Amino acid sequence: MADTTETLEHRLSRIHLALENEQLADVDAVIADLEPAEIALLLESLPPAARVQLWQRVPTEVDGEVLLHVHDEVRSTLLDDMDHEEIVAAAAALDTTDLAEIFEDLPQQVAEDMLRSMDALQRTRLEETLSFEEDSAGRLMRMDTIAVRADVSLETVRRFLRWKESVPDNTHLLMVVDRDGRFVGALSLARLVSHDPEMAVADLMDREVDSIRVDMKSRDVATLFQTHDLVSAPVVDETGLLLGRIVIDDIVDVIREDSDQALMNMAGLDEEEDLFAPVLPSAKRRAVWLGINLLTAFLAAWVIGRFEDALDKIVALAVLMPIVASMGGIAGSQTLTLAIRGLALGQISRTNSSWLLRKEIGIAALNGLLWSLVVALLAVVWFGNLAIGAIIAAALVINMLAAGVAGIVIPLMLKRAGIDPALSGSVILTTVTDVVGFMAFLGLATFFLL
Amino acid sequence: MADTTETLEHRLSRIHLALENEQLADVDAVIADLEPAEIALLLESLPPAARVQLWQRVPTEVDGEVLLHVHDEVRSTLLDDMDHEEIVAAAAALDTTDLAEIFEDLPQQVAEDMLRSMDALQRTRLEETLSFEEDSAGRLMRMDTIAVRADVSLETVRRFLRWKESVPDNTHLLMVVDRDGRFVGALSLARLVSHDPEMAVADLMDREVDSIRVDMKSRDVATLFQTHDLVSAPVVDETGLLLGRIVIDDIVDVIREDSDQALMNMAGLDEEEDLFAPVLPSAKRRAVWLGINLLTAFLAAWVIGRFEDALDKIVALAVLMPIVASMGGIAGSQTLTLAIRGLALGQISRTNSSWLLRKEIGIAALNGLLWSLVVALLAVVWFGNLAIGAIIAAALVINMLAAGVAGIVIPLMLKRAGIDPALSGSVILTTVTDVVGFMAFLGLATFFLL
Structure with missing residues (x-):
């Protein structure tokens, strides 16, 4: 053992x-x-x-x-x-x-x-x-299928298998084809061994077996295997001709890589990345992602720069402004992650996205109100200034609402444009929450306090 | 079909x-x-x-x-x-x-x-x-195993299966046990059907089949199925007694949930969360995560508050400081994500973590130098002040180095403490990169510019 x-x-x-x-x-x-x-x-x-x-x-x-x-x-x-x-x-x-x-x-x-x-x-x-x-399914397919005809007896099939001597690894289904090689059904080895040898394949075969079109996307094949609890399945061309079979061990790899991809892409990493790659090529690859993020950081800085006047006069604004941006970023990334997973599982479509948007706005409003009270209280205690408390509370609610909306709308738009939402979603989201956060907080302060 | x-x-x-x-x-x-x-x-x-x-x-x-x-x-x-x-x-x-x-x-x-x-x-x-x-494996195990004895002939096994009439779903292996019910090997249906009925089970069974201890962790069972390309495997107790079998369709669920978990936990979400949960309970659950993040945001604000003097005199500091924090956060989350995936796959251990740490420090140094030059140049052009350029460059290098170290050390420490690194890693990391970023930038500015 x-x-x-x-x-x-x-x-x-x-x-x-x-x-x-x-x-x-x-x-x-x-x-x-x-x-x-x-x-x-x-x-x-x-x-x-x-x-x-x-x-x-x-x-x-x-x-x-x-x-x-x-x-x-x-x-x-x-x-x-x-x-x-x-x-x-x-x-x-x-x-x-x-x-x-x-x-x-x-x-x-x-x-x-x-x-x-x-x-x-x-x-x-x-x-x-x-x-x-x-x-596509064609790349996952193995061609070592064993095909039999429907009109032969189980005994004939057994003699045939004995004559072949070895059955390919992980063969669970014998494929049944017509004289033109078209797939008509499958006979599991479990049925083959547990029935009378005089019976014909046609009497025992399963005609309802799921067959997979050779051009089906790997991801859809994986979903089919998962939802139908398949172990192996026949692959056919558009005319129904049997081309091969897909076995679950290859599907397991697809499932693992697929979920890995979302996790890695959200941090701007490639799922094929070598954990122990040498420093120079790794640094090069990550530089691109950092550069893109630098652009959004400068955009945020530029927004802050528009309010130099306010910052110059009230130093508390500089101290408190990262809180508004950070809370928006956190709330937004929660919504974004939910949306990315929902999209990956195929659970979000045009028909339910507006419900989802309303729900996220509701959550943002509730949590915005709750935490804006806490933040306002702390800000008032810290700086002894009621107006600053009111302004940070308002800015926080605005930014969390923006984060909730952006967390749903951004991945949906990216998906529609054919861009992976996991890869670019978080950069765009952070840009939104930084810009809205700084603009709301410093803008309100400029308007009411100067 | x-x-x-x-x-x-x-x-x-x-x-x-x-x-x-x-x-x-x-x-x-x-x-x-x-x-x-x-x-x-x-x-x-x-x-x-x-x-x-x-x-x-x-x-x-x-x-x-x-x-x-x-x-x-x-x-x-x-x-x-x-x-x-x-x-x-x-x-x-x-x-x-x-x-x-x-x-x-x-x-x-x-x-x-x-x-x-x-x-x-x-x-x-x-x-x-x-x-x-x-x-554990015990929860994944099905008890509908078909067990046979090693000394019987294939013909006897076939008669037995025919007598049972139906073989349980997804049976690919017949388990071979001794007279005390201890697992000794397995006979695949593929071998059963492709060999001479006169042969004995003992001559054909595979004695090298992987058996799974009933107390093995589900995650380890999943790794075993993946690395050994298993479709089903026997489950035994500590004395080798055959208890049942685990079939791949249940393992596929374990694999999917496991990778889902890392993605969701990194955003402070539960993988069991309902995408369409009502607003109130969802808001409550997320409030906790936002509250924890608020603590870290206030910690960062407190650090900024220590430098009110500098901010009061040089408004450019307030404008530029989010850039330092944000670049550190991005670099750190890349390292953190790699480490979390490496830990989940079991690829990081005491023996190679120091190599990994050196690699990430190397990458941080290279990218820190590269982007600090860019940021310094832009800052000098924007504010016409060479000293500010030098200071932000130094602060950026310091923060990216801290991010690289924190991205490896934090998940390793959490893992050792038995805490899921995906769940709390990102909050702690952000705290480090915010605090170090603001402290380095505003500290250096206070020291050199005031």
Whole structure:
């Protein structure tokens, strides 16, 4: 029985220690017990130098699978460390679907050599897979489907499977096709084994099985698997021709990457980012995001600059103004996060967005009133000035209302424009809450106090 | 063949329209084609009034499954709308594992009635499931395992399955146990059907199958399924006794909830939050988060207040100070997000955190220098004052370095203290970048300019 109790953290410590002390036999012992996906996780958890050391110890026969499981950025650091022959050997060990996933990352010379070394069938399959759009069912599909005809008996199917000797990994459904290769239904292995061998496939097969169009978006395929509790499903073309099957283990990756993406994009990061990337390229990538934010910070500063007069005369304004901007930013980011998740799950549409907007305005009004009272009280106590308390209270309510509206409207507009709301939503929102916050507070002060 | 092409958004529009026009037959037609999980998604996407209307149209026999698939908060709104008998009927339709998942949400009277109406076996199973910790393998486990002995022939197994007539949903592995019920290996249906019936189970079974300890954390179970590409796995107690099995469709939910949680918690939201919750309870929940943030905003204001003198004399300081705080906040939240994801994936441990810290300091130094030059230049052009440019540049570098360090150290410390870094990390980080930013900028200005 495999040992499933050792955590990644424990393995990491062992590997680190072994690499530091150059006890390579220990390193080999750790990785010998691991699945390629676990080796991939370990590699991703190591700084560059240690990563290269470990990578050199990984047995050649699992190199391909490991490359498949690491994030894009880590993959390119690993490929950089391999010579031509090693890459060809690693890639050759993958099946068509897996190879297609990393094919575009391979050095051009390697890709060309691989295509040359393939037989005609392999090449056709690879080219066909690559011809599907990147985030579509076609790319997730495996072609090792077992297809049977509806009019044969279970006994015939069993003889056929026995003759094949091995059934592909994770085969749970046999696909039933007509004479033209069109999908007509599926027969689960569970039914096949639990029924009388004299029965015909047609009597037992499930005709209501969900089939997936080859051009369906990966994200929609993932939703279908989740809502229908699928383990595998047939993939068909627009005429119903059976092309292959999608199995849940590939869908699990789609689900994880999808949710990862929202989290990372909200901070202006790429979900393929390598945690242990070298300083220079990381700094470059993040510089862009900081630059964009600097623009919005200067916009806010420019707004403040319009009220130099007020700031010059009443120093309390400078002290209190960040409170108004910050509370708006926090309230807005709560609404924005809810909206981004709702959009990702497909739960927000034109029909319910106005209800949602009213709800967020209601919440903003209530919390605006509550906290503006608290802030006003504290400001009056601090500066002994009733008018300042009234003004900050009014500005806070205004900014929180603006934040509630912006938190719903911005992601909806971005989505409609085909822009990922998680990526640019928070920058735009902060701009709104900063500008509105400073303008309301300093504007009211200028009007009433000068 | 089921129609898998209609999107949730399209269905939502149809339901909305039908509910508005009281065309209940249309509503029924839409939901008749849907799986319980899809009805759950639709219900979650509707405002309260429409949700109640739709819920009343959902056929009683799927009520239980739908309740299982909605988030906790939505579940309680749906339960509020059902009478005693309806709840009992809905819950009675669930198997033990599913019932355990919602059992604690049921009204006490219903729970008691259900326990009374169960037979001894059902009650024991339910109590056993509830005795496992909430986020452990025991709660995910199904007890409908098919177990066979190693010394029988495949033919005997087939006869046994045929005698049982139906094999439980999603059975892919037959579990092999010894005479004491201890797990010794597994036989996949694929192997069972593709081999000679005369062979013995012992010759074909896989003894290396990963078995899961009943007290393993759900999150670790999910990692195991992902890294080992599992579809189902046996669950055993500490003596190796076979207790049940875990199937991937329940794991998919764990994976999705886990990643959802980080996203929602970073904004101070609960992942069980209902997008369409009424205003008052939503406002109450969010008020806490706003209150905590108000404390940090006042702390920042207090820091600014220490420098009233400088602000009073040089108004440019008030104009520029939010830039320093904001750039630190953005840089810090990038580091924090990377660290939170790394911790969630188990990729950060004591052994590599110092490397990570050095990397983030390096990035902060490079970007700090780059953007401080830009900011200094703009400040000098704007205010015609070289000293202010130098001071804001220095303050920016200091704050971005602090942000880089805080972005790594804060989540690590929170994790060690057993606190979710996603939940409180961002508040603490903002406090650091605000305080350090204002202090560095206004402090340096006071020292050099007054």
